[in-house]
Amino acid sequence: MTTNGEVITGSDFKRMVTGAYSEFLLEYENINALDRKLRPSHGAHPGTNILRTMGAAIMPIVTTKDDSIGGLARRVASAAILGARGNSGVVLSQIFRGLAKGLSGKFDATSSEFGKAFQYGILYAQRVLPEEPERPMVNAARAVAKGAYQAVRANLPITEILAAAIAAGEHPTAQENAELDVGERIMLTFLVGCQKGLNGNFVSPVLNFSVGTGEQTAGLPDPRRDLVHPYCLTFCIRNQQADEEETEKILQENSSFVVVERRRQFLHVHLHTAHPGVVLEYAAGLGPLSDIHLNNMAEPHSMVLAHSTLMPVALLAVSRHEAQAERLTKLGATLITRGDEGDVPSVGALVNAAHSDLAESYVLVPDGPRMKLELQQVKRIMGHRVEIVSVDGEAQQEAAVRRFDRRLSAVQNAERMQSGLMDK
Numbered sequence: 569m570t571t572n573g574e575v576i577t578g579s580d581f582k583r584m585v586t587g588a589y590s591e592f593l594l595e596y597e598n599i600n601a602l603d604r605k606l607r608p609s610h611g612a613h614p615g616t617n618i619l620r621t622m623g624a625a626i627m628p629i630v631t632t633k634d635d636s637i638g639g640l641a642r643r644v645a646s647a648a649i650l651g652a653r654g655n656s657g658v659v660l661s662q663i664f665r666g667l668a669k670g671l672s673g674k675f676d677a678t679s680s681e682f683g684k685a686f687q688y689g690i691l692y693a694q695r696v697l698p699e700e701p702e703r704p705m706v707n708a709a710r711a712v713a714k715g716a717y718q719a720v721r722a723n724l725p726i727t728e729i730l731a732a733a734i735a736a737g738e739h740p741t742a743q744e745n746a747e748l749d750v751g752e753r754i755m756l757t758f759l760v761g762c763q764k765g766l767n768g769n770f771v772s773p774v775l776n777f778s779v780g781t782g783e784q785t786a787g788l789p790d791p792r793r794d795l796v797h798p799y800c801l802t803f804c805i806r807n808q809q810a811d812e813e814e815t816e817k818i819l820q821e822n823s824s825f826v827v828v829e830r831r832r833q834f835l836h837v838h839l840h841t842a843h844p845g846v847v848l849e850y851a852a853g854l855g856p857l858s859d860i861h862l863n864n865m866a867e868p869h870s871m872v873l874a875h876s877t878l879m880p881v882a883l884l885a886v887s888r889h890e891a892q893a894e895r896l897t898k899l900g901a902t903l904i905t906r907g908d909e910g911d912v913p914s915v916g917a918l919v920n921a922a923h924s925d926l927a928e929s930y931v932l933v934p935d936g937p938r939m940k941l942e943l944q945q946v947k948r949i950m951g952h953r954v955e956i957v958s959v960d961g962e963a964q965q966e967a968a969v970r971r972f973d974r975r976l977s978a979v980q981n982a983e984r985m986q987s988g989l990m991d992k
Contacts, residue, residue: 574679574725578635580766581671585644587765588758589626592619593788594771595757603750612938613911614750616789617654623791624651624914625664628842636675641668641685646866649945650796650916656754658915658941659693659709663758666692683720683729687713696941708752711736712759730763796916797824797840800863800923801847805835807855815854822846825920840865840920865919865949881978882927885969886913886934892962899969901933902926912939918946922954929978931985933957933968955982957989964989 592615599615625648634640645668648661669692670685671677677685690713697709715736719729737756738748748756764770805815812835816828823839830836835854841847844862851857885901887893888911893904903921905913922930932954934943943956955978959965968985976984 576637576677576679576682576726578637578640578676581637581640582629583768584762584765585626585629587763587770588761589619589622589791590770591757591761591764592622595753599750599753599757602748602753606750612654614654614656614754617912618656618660618754620789620791620794620914621648621652621654621657621660623789624648624794624796624916625661627791627795637677637682638668638671638674641671644668646798646864647796649866649949650798650914650919651794652915652942652945653912654938655941656751658696658945659751660754660758661915661945662692662696663689666690679726679729680720680723682726683716683724686726686729686733687716687720690716696944708737708749708755712755727763727766730759730766734759734763794914795842796914797842798864798866798916799841799844800838800865801841801844801861802836802838803848803851803860804858805837805851805855806833806858807835808833810835810854818850819847824916825923840923865916865923867949879927879974881929881931881974881976881981883969883972883981884918884921884930884932885965886918886932886939888935892935892965895966896969899966900972901969903930912942915942915945915949918942919949922946922950929953929955931955931957931972931978931981933959933965933985935959935965936961953978955979957982957985959989 596615596619599618600613601615603612603614625644628643628647629640632640632643634643641664645661645664648657648664652658652661666687666689667685670681670688674681690709694709694713712733716729716733719732724732734756737752737759761770812828812830815835815837816826819826819828819837819839822843823841825838825840827838828835837851839847848857848860882902883900884903884905885896886905887896888906893906896904903926905917905921918932922932930950930953932943932946934956936959940958943958947954947956957968959968968989971985971988972981973984
């Protein structure tokens, strides 16, 4: 076996992730164009979705002071999981999840350790992809994993491991003259970006990541719009004089969802944030804190009910335009999450909606198959609090919504709504 003393640091990981984002900045429109060419009726923008997922993933490393590769990988993975948009975004988020799993607890990593963590990422990506012959991204993931395997076993430098993976990913179907499919193109773009980032050979991204500022180029998605708040934080403040509305207003500066309730001498707080330390530091100035609970919403089975809810079950629907949202509301949908034509709401947006204190559980109805993997990711995170109804389009969505019955449980409603579609 080759002796290799290379060490991959947190700074190296930052460059790798930034390089991947930079490469998607260059390629996302080409990916969109390839999808329109291969699937004219698809109506999606996978390049935009993957870029926005990548933007969410990099935002935590802009201001963090954590220099450990394990800590950085975990922050990026949590942000990517909640910031994932579209099926391709979910696959990318699982690559980061596997990387974080393999690098957990490490301050630095050897090439071998990093290479094995990278293989974890590919395996996690394969897990979320349906075993269907028409899924080119499955073939690409397998080819990449196989290509990297020998390089990892030989303990080669990480750039050579990535080079082997790239070479395997360029022709995963063994048709050297065939054009890459969209999924294969995304996988290859990610690997090339990681390699360029580690080598320091990439185009600087739009934001200045050393200070978190910079001018946004017109027409490009701004990653600051996709900042996710992965931590669900609940606590009590003992203060009889503090005003709940004023406290909620101040807490919203560092949170995406805030509920503050007065209960006798206590303020009960429930919020989602990217900076729990900042929130608690402010809250500690208002009075003694108690019953502090912090959950990472990107991790499955960590979700807990913070307060009493208004109803047992609620209906959550996704709409891509205002007219559809109005129809769904009239049919009885309680919450509507918007996703523009060709774009989809993030996993985090769906989790935020389903993690509100409105209901104990939710039935989620999308507007079609474009969010299949996203919905699976929401279900993994929320567990029994969410039930999914699969539909082929807006007509089926409306038909399913009509069958919702507030007297039934979420499970009963999902079965009733799905069976009604099968009977048609």
